[in-house]
Amino acid sequence: xxxxxxxxxxxxxxxxxxxRKRFKLAFGFSSIAVALLLMVVAVELYPVLLIxxxxxAWSLTVYNAASSxxxxxxxxxxxxxGTPLVLGYTFFVYRTFYxxxxxxxxxx
Numbered sequence: 001x002x003x004x005x006x007x008x009x010x011x012x013x014x015x016x017x018x019x020r021k022r023f024k025l026a027f028g029f030s031s032i033a034v035a036l037l038l039m040v041v042a043v044e045l046y047p048v049l050l051i052x053x054x055x056x057a058w059s060l061t062v063y064n065a066a067s068s069x070x071x072x073x074x075x076x077x078x079x080x081x082g083t084p085l086v087l088g089y090t091f092f093v094y095r096t097f098y099x100x101x102x103x104x105x106x107x108x
Contacts, residue, residue, distance in 0.1 A: 007036035
């Protein structure tokens with residue numbers, strides 16, 4: 001019962017923050033409210049991920065959707081290598097295109 005109440009408090013706090021011109025904080029509380037409401041839905045549905053309207057036995061659950069331990073270990077290896085590569089590339093691109101665009105003789 002705490003998650004819905006916290007979501008309600010977050011939503012109720014947004015207009016007050018907007019009236020005080022604290023827009024970044026209002027955005028933060030709005031984001032928190034969305035995350036809390038998603039957690040409420042997840043907690044209420046657990047262990048069912050997708051509910052079948054035809055037959056409840058056909059619903060997708062956490063248990064019948066899980067991968068094997070070997071597949072999870074392989075994916076952990078890919079994630080351990082791939083995540084730093086993606087973060088490094090993102091940082092590189094950010095630093096490359098950082099700053100204002102300048103129009104000079106090299107511009108189109």
